[in-house]
Amino acid sequence: MSEITNMMTQTFESDFQDNNKQTALQRAVVKNGILASAExxxxxxxxVPVFSIDVKTGKVSNQKQSGRCWMFAALNTFRHKMLNQFDLKEFELSQNYVFFWxxxxxxxxxxxNILATADQELSSRKVAFLLQVPQQDGGQWDMIVSIFQKYGVVPKTAMPESKNSSSSRELNNYLNKKLRKDAVRLRHLVETGKTSEEIQEAKTKMLQEVYNFLAISLGTPPKTFDxxxxxxxxEYHIDRELTPQRFYDKYVGVDLDNYVSxxxxxxADKPYNQSYTVEMLGNVVGGKEVKYLNVDMETFKKLAVAQLEQGETVWFGCDVGQSSTRDTGIxxxxxxxxxxxxxxxxxxxxxxxLDHGESLMTHxxxxxxxxxxxGHSTKWKVENSWGEKVGDKGFFVASDEWMDEYTYQIVVRKDLLTDEQRTAFEAEPVVLQPWDPMGALA
Incomplete structure (x- = not known):
């Protein structure tokens, strides 16, 4: 191995000091920071935030100090539909409700997953992957679909925000402490040859504790509401004694099985026109499988445009921190x-x-x-969930070239796909490793 010598560093320093441009830049960057100096x-x-196709939406929402963007984005697509269909001025669905479940x-x-890998050493990459972050706020489209299909949705008035949903660091810290401790016990039960009934009995007690922890932290999800x-x-409207599932069916009414990622x-490892899934990626056991169809970027954008042209907004995942200004929303x-x-x-x-860990879906x-x-897209209007104090009242603008480089996922209706694309999506998916960048949680 070749070390850095003092002579080498002295040469670098002399070259830097002799360059007036660099020393001038040094003064600016030291005082103002890298991005402010480079903006x-x-x-x-x-x-400019003006668009030839612009779907009507309400005000932006605010996920605050939490990683629930994927939930907010999904609920916002429903909210857009409800605002127009029921002639509502402003309305939000409960993010806290789906957060709980x-x-x-x-x-x-x-x-x-801990039980499924209990025969592997702690040094196994899969076990280490599970224990590194047992759970977090982020998720994938198919994961939120699993929650909607099992638990429905409720208006925000039926389960408002809590301190721990709006600022989730403490909740995640202690929930992950509990899950890691429970992993120790579950692995020990398997190691000592306990029966599956004994293991499931222990797991049930753990889940009761999880429920109690969440109910204390977030509140109790309603079973019925007005x-x-x-x-x-x-004009005044009231609908009494609704369940979350009935509310979804009556007021949202979106058939989620008609949408694909x-x-x-x-x-090189992911040929186009092939479906993919990710091992150990999900939230609801027995819920919807996380599944994607990989396509070239031209096709990707055409599908997004087609859905917008029909007046329907598009959930999408990207690397938001790359080449973006938070204050002006560019x-x-x-x-x-x-x-x-x-x-x-x-x-x-x-x-x-993607291959070298420099980018993945973050938001x-x-x-x-x-x-x-x-006939070609040039820029895109983006509804964020960071409140109205950023961007243009919370809306951002993405250049078409930025979309090419930093957007990784959209969700569109199946009927917008060609027969060939639908066949490719329905085919048996290639299973990617748990740490694959396409398994990143928004």
């Missing part, structure tokens, strides 16, 4: 000129970033509009 105003002038189900999913509201004409992962490859600032080329291809939002020029 490019041109990105804002070329991504997701945590509950993730605990059981973790226990079952739904009352005034529409835009100020489309990804763009241009890596997601563009030229948002920052960091290459010029440091005279270093940071550029990698999308496949290289889910909703596409609510797109600008079409000469």
């Amino acid at each position: 490019n105003m041109h990105a804002k002038t070329t991504n 997701d945590k509950y189900e993730k605990a059981n999913y973790f226990y079952e 739904f009352e509201y005034r529409d835009e004409k100020q 489309i990804i763009n992962a241009p890596t 997601m563009s490859l030229d948002a920052y000129d960091v290459n010029d600032l440091f005279d270093i080329d940071f550029t990698m291809t999308k496949a290289e970033r 889910a939002m909703v596409l609510t509009g797109v600008d079409i020029v000469d």
Whole structure:
């Protein structure tokens, strides 16, 4: 191995000090920071928030200090439909309600995976993967579908936000402590030859404790509730004694089995027009399998445009922190000129970033509009869930080139797919490793 010598470092220092441009940049960056010094105003002038296709939505929601973007994005797609159908001015579905059931189900999913790997050493990569983060706030589209299909949804008035849903760090910290401790016991029960009945009895007691922990922290999910509201004409409506499932069927009414996840992962190990799933990725045991169809980016964007053209918004997953300005809400490859600032080329291809840990899906939002020029998309309107103080009252703009590089997943209706694409999606999926970047949770 070759070490760094003092002479080498002295040479580097001399070269730096002799370069007036670099010392001038040093003064600016030390005082203002990297991104503030590299921000490019041109990105804002070329991504004006005006779109030829713009689906009507209400105000943006706010996930606050939690990682529930995937839930907010899914619930927002339902909210858009309800606002228009029932002539509502403002309305939200309860994020806390689905948060409760997701945590509950993730605990059981973790226990079952611990039992399934109990014959492996703690040093096994799969066991280490499970124990590193037993559960977290993030998730995938098919995981939230499993929650909706099993537990339904409720209005936010039926189960409002709690301190621990809006700021989930403490809840996650102590829930993961419990799950890791329970993993010790479950593995010991298997190691000492306990019967499956004895193991399941122990697991049931653990789940009771999980339920108690969540109920104390988040509140008790309602079994029935009344739904009352005034529409835009100020007419009063009330529907009494609804269950969460009946409310979903009557007021949301979206057949979730008609929607599929489309990804763009241009890596050598994932040929296009092939379906994929990820081992040990899920939340509801017996729920919907996480499944994707991988397509090229041109096809990917055409499917998103087709759904927007029909007046329906699109759930999507991306790497939101790449080349994006939080305050002005611009997601563009030229948002920052960091290459010029440091005279270093940071550029990698999308496949290289995925393969080498530089990028993956970190956040889910909703596409609510797109600008079409000469038949091609040029920029996209994005509904975020960070409140109204960022972007344009909470809405962001993504350039088409940014979408190409940093968007990984959309959810669209099956009827928008070709027969060939539907056949490919329905085929037996290739199973990816648990740590594959396509298993990232938004």
